[in-house]
Amino acid sequence: MKSSLLSKAVLAGLVLAATVWAQEEGPAPPTNVVATDHPWDGGTQLDVSWTLSADDAVNVATYKFYRTLTEAEMLKEEADARFKALNHAKQIVTTELFADADQQGIPHDDPELLGRIRAARKSAADEAITAVNADIVATAGETKYRFISILLAGENTLTVAKLNRAVAYGFKVVAIGKNGVESAPAVSMAAVQPIRQGFDGTRFFLSLIVFIICGAVIYYINVARSGKPLNIRKIAGLQAVYEAVGRATEMGRSILFVPGIQDINDIQTIAGMTILSRVAKTAAEYEAKLEVPTSRALVMTTARETVQAAFLSAGRPDAFNQDLIYYVTDEQFGYVAYLSGMMVREKPAACFYMGSFFAESLILAETGNSIGAIQIAGTAQPAQLPFFVAACDYTLIGEEFFAASAYLSGEPDQLGSLKGQDVGKSIVGIIMVIGVTMLTLAAIVGFDSGFGAAMLDAVDFLKSVILT
């Protein structure tokens, strides 16, 4: 009886010990790590897959993923290690010697102290470099890896990005057990080099849409050139441009043109410049004073060219004064402060706000309103449109702003481009109707049904593949 109890106790102890030992053991490693080129990309990505650890379901928390370092990266890491060690050693010596000097009451600019610091820093730096170099030599020849990502249990694929297509990469995956113990690493069988494809296939549908819209714009420009008359609806804000300039002339006050706060690489600023050209031409014809303060130096130079040419085409090159087109500041609220002050002091009769605006839109428009100026604004910043609508006499909303140049010039070429835009609108309309119809049908028949699921898949394809 006694021996039976004893043997049970021994057995239980052995089971417990085995359990504890097993918990401290790492999980079985993943296997079969394979890398392949990522299709339709610029040669910067590889797809890596592996067979999950045999313990994936029971004892794997995560997988740690590594890739080999390139030669350049290794050299950089070595250089970084030297730099860090060097600076660390120098800093410690300097801090210690300055602290000693403070205790002894020696000033920091004492020449003897600085000499001692210099010598100590040099010696510390030499020692640090020697130690790092020894480490580098000791590990030379080993394949070095960089940690890339951590993946959850059950995940066995990863697309590795930002790779150099001139380098072949190897990969390593390690399973991390629920007890935190790592498995043996699984290393990829062959190093693989990413390949650059000729075309980014993920953007095929976008390129098709761009091609159709651009093609339509070019087609209608040619149609307009052939002499076919094209009509454009009246845009009150643009009709008012002449009225505003005329009013300023009658009142003997200036016209203020604000081209937004973005640089010349913003399409809204360029659209603003095209309107400035028309405003300047009208101002030159009416002999009105036009002032253009800018918040970017490049916008200033462009605006000067634009206004000068407009004055020239109006037959008034002598009236052009480049000092009226000037740079204020790049700072958003500094620019606003200048404009507000200037508007209150000089009281321009007409204010144009044409370009990209942010928080300053309402400050400018309200200041203009308070001085009784006729105000016309145009922007493609949807968040600022309500402010301009509330405070200005006329507002060019979104596409009207971009249509201004064509409208004001009346040139057939430009009117043709507006017609081309309508084709784009038709495409958008058709896609919207298709999307809405599919979702509505899916909702009617039920999202769980086969047809409903198919509709949902189609909508997902439309959203994530065609329109991305």
Add this chain to the structure above:
Amino acid sequence: MKRTVPIIITALGGFVLIIAYFIPRTQGWGETAAIWFDVLASIAFILGGGNLLKIHLKKISDQNSGWGYSAITITAFLFTLFVGLGKIGVNPNIQYPDFAWSGSYRTIGSPFWWLYEYAFKPLTATMFAMLAFYVASAAFRAFRAKNIEAILLLGTAFIILLGRTFAGVLLTSWLPDWLVGLKLENLTVTIMKVFNTAGNRAIMIGIALGIASTSLKVLLGVDRTYLGGGED
């Protein structure tokens, strides 16, 4: 020539950026073109500073009205430039104690930092704070019920404003469950998610197409008004 060369440069730059988006082989070209612009914009800082000095010095010299503001602008500009470039009052970096200019110009406690923290930031914050008053005055004017559209705007604004306050929630809390959609907080969400989103998206689609069309006109040289007109 004065028009042709800029148009060629614009077209080349623009089409390279478009092509680079679709053809991986040319991605580097797009990045290079973007760097060129950064270089130009950096040089333009000098152009801007020069123009600022010229305009304000002229105002002071001519004793034009408000020339005192110009004097203050130039003084502030030159003083900040001197303090920042000269790293005045900046202690050397602890790693390079022998080099007087090794510290960062933005070091906490330095005169440049002081100017930024106690002059620049309060001034810009003051300008920004004025926005609250301008919103009130613009709202007062916009919400006057003078026609049908203004009445609709006023009604919508009233619901949104009230629906985002505790009072709004309290006012309609008595509504039964089957009228839950009419509670002010839910009406607010519906207006923002349905009507506002629909209107916004319509504007965004128009803007996107306008941008595409305008870009194409500029790249093809159809619209040359930004260069001052169509004549060569």
